[in-house]
Amino acid sequence: MNPTESPRLTVIGTGYLGATHAICMAVLGFEVLGVDVDQRKVDRLASGEVPFFEPGLPELLTKALESGRLRFTTSFEEAGEFGDVHFLCVGTPQQPGSDAADLTYVEAAVRALAPNLTRRALVVGKSTVPVGTAKRITGVIHDLAPAGEEVELAWNPEFLREGFAVDDTMRPDRLVFGVASDWALERLEAAFKPILDLGTPVVRTDLATAELVKVAANSFLATKISYINAMAEVCEAVGADIKHLADSLALDDRIGGKFLKPGLGFGGGCLPKDIRAFAHRAEELGVGQAVSFLREVDDINRRRRARTVDLVREMLGGISGKRIAAWGAAFKxxxxxxxxxxxxxxxxxxxxxxGHVRVFDPAALDNARRAFPELRYGDSALDVAQDADVVVLLTEWSDFKEIEPDALAQVVRHKRIVDGRHALDAAKWRSAGWEYRALGRS
Incomplete structure (x- = not known):
C-alpha cells in the first residue's frame, strides 16, 4: 500500500497499555483490531467494559465500538491478515527472584504473530524492554514470517501516566520513533498522523536508543522522587521542614516541582521494575557502575515505607492492638x-x-481484596476511621484531601493523623486539635 495511506492497526495485548492504545487510535479514526490470548478479557472489551480503572476510557470504548472501527479477537491469523502496522503492547513484569525484566509475553506475542505475516508489514514495539531486545526480535521475525525481511521492526516507547492515559495517548508531549529505514518512519508517521497534525514533537532515532528512552525517563523521575525523600531523612535528623525545602527547590526553574514531592515514595508497575531491570541490564553489558546509583534510589524508596510505619509506631507508642484506618490501596x-x-x-x-488495620480506597478495593485477603476493608474513608486510634493517609486521593478535620473527629477515637503523602494542610489539621505527623516534618 501507499506509505501515506491510513494503515490498519493491530494491537497485540489488551492490558492497560494495549487497551488504551487500541481504543484511542480507533477514536482517532483508524481501523483497529485488538488481539489477546485471554478470551475473557477480549469478551469484556468487546461488550464495552474496560477491565481496569482509567478516567475517560469507558466512554471512549463505547464510542469506538459504536463507530465500527474497533474489534477484538484471539486469532493471530486474523491479525496477520488484517493489519498493516502491528503494535506490541504486552507486559514485561519483573522476573520472580530477579531484577531482570520477564520477556516471556513479548517472546510469545512475536512467535504467535510472525508466522501469520505474509506481506510487507511493520511490527512496532511499545513494551518497555531491556536494550538489545529489538535486535533479537528482528531476527525472530525474519526467521518465522513468511514475508521474511519484508517485515520490519520499529520501537515506539509509551509514556502513559495512569490516571491520564487518554490525554497521554491522544495528546502526548513527544513521540519517539526508533526505526531502521525511511519506509518504517513513513509507516509510523501514517499511523500517528492525527497526533502529528497537532504539532507533536518527534524524535527519530535507532532501535537501541528508542528502547533506552523509557527506562532512562523513569530512572530520572525515580531519582528525583528518591532525592527529595533522602532530603526528608536529613530534615528529620536536624528538625527542618521538608515541605518548605521542596517548595524552595521547586521555584528554581532549573529543577522544577514535578516529581519533587516528599512522602511515601513511588510504586506501580513501571518505576520500580524499570529501574531494577535497567540496572540489571547495565550490569550484563558491563556498564553497571554507570547506573549503580539506581540501587540507592530503590533503597531510599523502600525505606520510606518502613519509616512511615515507624512514624505510626512512635505516635501510638506501639502498633499491636491499636485500631488503624488506612486511607488508600492503589499506588497512586x-x-x-x-x-x-x-x-x-x-x-x-x-x-x-x-494492628487492627482497616483499608479503604475509592477504586482499588476489589484488587486489594483479591491480592491481600488477610486485610480488613471498609466502605468509605469515614467507615474505616470509626473508633480509630490513628488515621494514616497512604494514597493522595482527592476524596481524602477534601475531608474536613471536624467531620473526621466525630468518628475517630483519637485525633491523630499520619500524612504519608504530604497531601493535607498541616496547619489546618493542627489548629483543629489534631496530632499531625508527616515524613520530614517536625
Missing part, C-alpha cells in the same frame, strides 16, 4: 493499580505487627 490516585503499592505494603506491615 485515579488508578486501581496495586502493583508494588506503597499503601498496601504499609498496611500489611502494620497488620503483621498486630
Amino acid at each position: 490516585p485515579n488508578s486501581d493499580d496495586i502493583r508494588d503499592a506503597p499503601a498496601l505494603d504499609v498496611a500489611r506491615t502494620m497488620h503483621g505487627l498486630g
